[in-house]
Amino acid sequence: MATEIKAPTFPESVADGTIATWHKKPGEAFSRDELIVDIETDKVVIEVVAPEDGVLSTIVKDEGETVLSEEVIGNFEAGASAAAAPAEAPAAEVPATEAASDDSSNSVLSPAVRKMVNEYGINADLIQGTGKNGRILKEDVQAFIENRSNQKATPSAAPAPAAAQGERVERREPMTRLRAKIANRLVEAQQNMAMLTTFNEVNMKPVMQLRSKYKDDFEKKHDVRLGFMSFFVRAAVEALKAFPAVNASIDGNDIVYHSYQDVGVAVSSPRGLVVPVLRNVDDMSLAQIEGGIREYGVKARDGKLSIDDMTGGTFTVSNGGVFGSLMSTPIVNPPQTAILGMHKIQDRPMAVDGEVVILPMMYLALSYDHRLIDGKEAVGFLVKIKELLEEPERLILGL
Structure with missing residues (x-):
């Protein structure tokens, strides 16, 4: 029987949060008190740990989605093992060539990470993952973006074209919830006092x-x-x-x-x-x-x-x-x-x-x-x- 994983109870000063990183994928086992997911709020990042041994069965709220206090964000099978965990969906039979292409590093990226990688045109093979089994997390992509100008990227199959001389390059990245909250509070303070x-x-x-x-x-x-x-x-x-x-x-x-x-x-x-x-x-x-x-x-x-x-x-x-x-x-x-x-x-x-x-x-x-x-x-x-x-x-x- 599936058990719900809920967001923690937020205090009155925190209206909601955002799923920052899932540290487990459906079908992966975890132990009691092991970190499952990070939820970013306006003030801090809250770590949600496993209440008991089990296997993550489904993810209800994916990375980047907004969650409310005590809202269900996923489900797990208490006491189950990884081998006994049901698959999230039956695997479809695919041609050999297609299956081979799905074996690339990009196929194991979470939706939020894949979005960042595609948005910035980054070759995921150049990013060193710090998650379990070398999984690439959002923090890894962010660190790569911040340090890219100081790094010497290794050769890739399709290197990004070099910027033409005199070209004015811009970089766009989403504002964190903390930075957005700070910005709003500073503006409110100057307007209201x-x-x-x-x-x-x-x-x-x-x-x-x-x-x-x-x-x-x-x-x-x-x-x-x-x-x-x-x-x-x-x-x-x-x-x-x-x-x-x-x-x-x-x-x-x-x-x-x-x-x-x-x-x-x-x-x-x-x-x-x-x-x-x-x-x-x-x-x-x-x-x-x-x-x-x-x-x-x-x-x-x-x-x-x-x-x-x-x-x-x-x-x-x-x-x-x-x-x-x-x-x-x-x-x-x-x-x-x-x-x-x-x-x-x-x-x-x-x-x-x-x-x-x-x-x-x-x-x-x-x-x-x-x-x-x-x-x-x-x-x-x-x-x-x-x-x-x-x-x-x-x-x-x-x-």
Whole structure:
């Protein structure tokens, strides 16, 4: 008797998903907890694993199709073996020449992969598959497309004609759900809020000296490196407590003030920029903050972030400085009303007590919703962070 394979229950913030990759074909056996299919949502890729041993019998939702929460996406025979699994359809008798041509690598491509291969005119024999038994996945095709300009393709039976000199070549690829969602949210944020950005600069020398002095002892004791992000997150929490409107959100005609500080930290992933949330940061030490950021970084790299990891948040800290940005105007992530932008540390001549001194300076940017936060509060918030970072002992003493 066939058992249904259903999409997981999506939270309210996720309307639907897209079948990204089927890791099993009809007739293939799997073990309990083995990965069967990936479902891509606006936020994360959800892995659907086998509830028990069995054989995949049918695929209801193919790669690229949209699925809703708890919708049936396939069926499997519980406890069956691959040899005993029924074929998806009776094989038709074909001439020998036709059967030989079907034995090509293109015949085992999934519909979504075959569509990409045909769209970009790629010879599938040149792609190294990473799926089971060398099966080519969508990720393999995408990686091949991205690296094609830097690769030396092996000879093929029908090489693509070289572009004529002066020819202007264009390449088209579908936008991922995550990138499309980010694009929509950024546009909505700019259209639906009175967003303004204020700037300041901070002398990073005191924090750099403190970090340089204690980083080795810190790592030995806590098994995590001491970075700059923990200082900024800790300073942001103290500033949020001093200026609660920056930690609030707008719900219709109401202002919702939060008694806690859940800080989203922007991290880079292969699928784009994601913002997992550190919760109750006021109760966290610098070591716990650094450990939480490191854990999220690893999960983002491996595609293991969950929806819960990125749900909520009352404030966000983004560090464009790691990519070399000297100054930017970050965009607020609704329903939050503010975001702090960190930037590159750069030596600049500064006037100190009537003398010119070279100091490691960083520009800070606070983008905020002017409907809720006044300019005075925004400037005061940023000045508070500046004071805490230029006198980091205040963070330790709680001043």
